[in-house]
Amino acid sequence: MTDWRLDAVAAMAAEAGALALGRAKDGFRRWEKAGGEPVCEIDLAVDTFLKARLAKIDPEAGWLSEETADDKARLAKQRVWVVDPIDGTRDYLRGRPGWAVSVALVEDGHPVLGVLEAPARGERWTAIAGEGAWRNGEPIHVTPRDAIVGARVPADQLPRRDSDLVSVPKPNSIALRIAMVAAGEADLVATMRWGHEWDIAAAVLIASEAGATITDALGVPLAFNTASAEAFGVLVTPPGIHAAAVERLAAYAAIAERVGAR
Numbered sequence: 414m415t416d417w418r419l420d421a422v423a424a425m426a427a428e429a430g431a432l433a434l435g436r437a438k439d440g441f442r443r444w445e446k447a448g449g450e451p452v453c454e455i456d457l458a459v460d461t462f463l464k465a466r467l468a469k470i471d472p473e474a475g476w477l478s479e480e481t482a483d484d485k486a487r488l489a490k491q492r493v494w495v496v497d498p499i500d501g502t503r504d505y506l507r508g509r510p511g512w513a514v515s516v517a518l519v520e521d522g523h524p525v526l527g528v529l530e531a532p533a534r535g536e537r538w539t540a541i542a543g544e545g546a547w548r549n550g551e552p553i554h555v556t557p558r559d560a561i562v563g564a565r566v567p568a569d570q571l572p573r574r575d576s577d578l579v580s581v582p583k584p585n586s587i588a589l590r591i592a593m594v595a596a597g598e599a600d601l602v603a604t605m606r607w608g609h610e611w612d613i614a615a616a617v618l619i620a621s622e623a624g625a626t627i628t629d630a631l632g633v634p635l636a637f638n639t640a641s642a643e644a645f646g647v648l649v650t651p652p653g654i655h656a657a658a659v660e661r662l663a664a665y666a667a668i669a670e671r672v673g674a675r
Contacts, residue, residue: 416541418470419526422516423539425466426530429459429514433499434532443506451502456480459498459514467494467516474518477642479611485640493519493638495614500529501586510534511584517614519637527615529588538592538619546595546622553596555624559653561661564600567593587647591616594649595623601658604646605630605666610637613647626652630666632659 436455443453460480467474471494475487478496487493494516499505501512510533518526529538538553540546546553558564566575567583567590581599584590591613593599614637617627628634630646632655646666650658 419541421470423528426514426516426528429463430530430532433459456499463496495519495611497611500588504585511586513586513589515588515615522636524614524618527618529615540619540622546619548596553623555651556597558600558651561654561657566601567599587612588616591620591649594625595620602649607643607645610642620649625649626655
């Protein structure tokens with residue numbers, strides 16, 4: 414039976430998405446954080462809304478969000494809400510649909526509940542650990558692909574070394590790109606830089622429940638609610654091509670990890 418919390422979280426994410434979509438054409442403040450990452454006052458409004466509402470579902474859970482100062486007390490918690498109020502802020506600011514509200518509940522280092530609300534695309538992605546993943550209420554599954562040649566990759570442009578792959582339209586949200594693999598609309602998503610847990614927690618569960626194999630860029634299993642709240646990249650594929658993808662990325666990922674070493 415589906416966890417009752419999924420319906421409650423999905424309803425809250427829908428409210429948050431409606432809030433963001435409704436304000437998308439308003440005049441609102443925007444600025445850049447350290448590192449040049451964009452943010453706007455709607456990010457903060459959605460963050461505040463979700464923090465208050467999710468606390469009512471599980472008041473004992475810790476909190477980790479892109480738009481809230483990290484409270485390390487979360488590390489002592491068995492359960493933690495991991496939230497990106499607007500994943501894909503660049504698309505949001507440009508009036509494009511490639512953004513989503515991302516909410517995950519992490520328990521003992523693993524996502525157990527995940528919701529992506531993408532109102533500009535008319536999509537709601539949900540998953541419960543051990544029970545499956547859905548888009549707009551319909552079950553989703555990865556493709557049975559077993560050859561990396563011809564794999565579809567969400568990308569604006571592929572490098573020459575990857576000319577044997579196929580680019581497909583790329584939303585700015587990394588969570589939505591991962592969800593594309595979950596739904597069989599893409600075959601490979603890879604990043605080779607240090608990234609934050611809130612960007613991927615919900616999407617990782619959705620893709621995993623849809624049958625994907627997921628690791629960091631080096632092929633190492635992911636963990637959540639870590640001290641740094643970061644991982645070195647993410648690699649998401651159908652099981653049949655994951656080993657080939659790790660091998661293909663190995664040299665580039667090793668260099669990128671050294672260059673960006675913490």
